[in-house]
Amino acid sequence: IDGKVMVTGGGGYIGSHAVLALLDAGYRVVVVDNLVTGFAWAVDPRATLVEMAVEDPSIRDVMAEHRVRAVMHFAGSVVVPESVVDPLKYYRNNTAATRTLIESAVAAGVPHFIFSSTAATYGTPDKVPVAEGDPTRPINPYGMSKLMTEAMLRDVAAAHPLNYACLRYFNVAGADPQGRSGQSTVGATHLIKIAVEAATGKRAAVSVFGTDFPTRDGTGVRDYIHVSDLAEAHVAALKLLVERPGDSHILNAGYGRGFSVLEVLDAVDRVTNLSIERRLEGRRAGDPAELVADNSAILRTLDWTPRRDDLDGIVRDALAWERALAERGR
Numbered sequence: 001i002d003g004k005v006m007v008t009g010g011g012g013y014i015g016s017h018a019v020l021a022l023l024d025a026g027y028r029v030v031v032v033d034n035l036v037t038g039f040a041w042a043v044d045p046r047a048t049l050v051e052m053a054v055e056d057p058s059i060r061d062v063m064a065e066h067r068v069r070a071v072m073h074f075a076g077s078v079v080v081p082e083s084v085v086d087p088l089k090y091y092r093n094n095t096a097a098t099r100t101l102i103e104s105a106v107a108a109g110v111p112h113f114i115f116s117s118t119a120a121t122y123g124t125p126d127k128v129p130v131a132e133g134d135p136t137r138p139i140n141p142y143g144m145s146k147l148m149t150e151a152m153l154r155d156v157a158a159a160h161p162l163n164y165a166c167l168r169y170f171n172v173a174g175a176d177p178q179g180r181s182g183q184s185t186v187g188a189t190h191l192i193k194i195a196v197e198a199a200t201g202k203r204a205a206v207s208v209f210g211t212d213f214p215t216r217d218g219t220g221v222r223d224y225i226h227v228s229d230l231a232e233a234h235v236a237a238l239k240l241l242v243e244r245p246g247d248s249h250i251l252n253a254g255y256g257r258g259f260s261v262l263e264v265l266d267a268v269d270r271v272t273n274l275s276i277e278r279r280l281e282g283r284r285a286g287d288p289a290e291l292v293a294d295n296s297a298i299l300r301t302l303d304w305t306p307r308r309d310d311l312d313g314i315v316r317d318a319l320a321w322e323r324a325l326a327e328r329g330r
């Protein structure tokens with residue numbers, strides 16, 4: 001494309017990997033991040049970093065200056081239990097801020113928009129694997145805040161010359177296999193991140209939230225996808241949006257198979273040769289029993305093949321990054 005891709009949240013976990021995937025594919029990138037949860041050092045130096053909130057109206061000037069042709073919008077709040085306690089934070093950061101960002105994109109004439117949506121839009125699915133056409137009934141404010149944005153994009157694309165892709169992420173984990181980025185979030189809540197923190201001595205044990213779910217071993221089942229595969233899916237989505245400007249897409253981003261919490265912890269033990277202490281606890285607010293993607297639509301629609309569908313490999317990459325963070329004192 002003739003111009004740049006704007007990556008909001010490019011200093012964050014998934015955003016920083018998308019920046020790498022875009023740069024590796026030859027795109028030019030401008031990152032917009034307010035650095036509240038992201039890090040300037042996580043942004044590859046080949047990209048331009050603008051420290052700004054996505055809802056700042058002057059983002060239009062950034063779009064014009066860098067001739068932005070597509071926005072990949074990663075910036076947002078991502079912790080399900082936090083959204084239950086502080087729903088307005090989620091409707092502000094995920095819904096209201098995105099509304100303003102979309103308005104800016106329309107005003108600046110940006111033709112393509114890629115949005116980080118979530119499997120949490122489904123709530124508790126009637127059937128697993130869950131497909132894009134299945135009912136969306138979020139059971140937490142996080143999922144609802146993202147679903148509302150999907151609705152805005154649908155309506156905006158019908159009214160303005162913009163097409164979009166919403167990627168509904170399942171459980172993103174792992175780190176850049178080349179060691180250039182990883183999950184650096186302070187106070188992380190995600191299972192694999194927590195487990196590799198325990199493996200490197202950053203925490204004493206891992207809590208298992210819920211042992212009475214209707215699943216094979218009673219613990220929650222999720223579809224863990226390697227962050228670099230997900231990043232490459234964004235690049236493939238961008239290509240499709242450019243090739244077919246009349247079409248928009250909502251696509252599950254997962255591998256189509258699930259692992260329980262205990263299976264994940266077994267993998268971490270296997271990879272590290274440790275036996276990390278597990279503390280069996282009650283369920284967390286807002287957690288469904290099982291979320292696994294029907295990924296046939298994304299496989300059919302995008303020129304994308306997952307290359308890293310391997311739980312032990314995901315854990316190995318996450319662990320390597322965790323060790324690198326520890327060496328750097330982070």
Ligand code: UFG
Nearest residue numbers: 080118119120170171189190191194207208209220261291
């Ligand atoms: N879990 C534990 N102990 C922990 C952390 C998590 O047992 O210390 C369990 C959870 O209860 C759940 C599973 O591990 O069963 C995964 O939990 P995460 O917190 O890692 O992720 P979530 O499934 O809650 O949410 C993530 C993303 C959402 C996305 C969702 C889709 O944060 O954005 O995956 O499945 F919508």
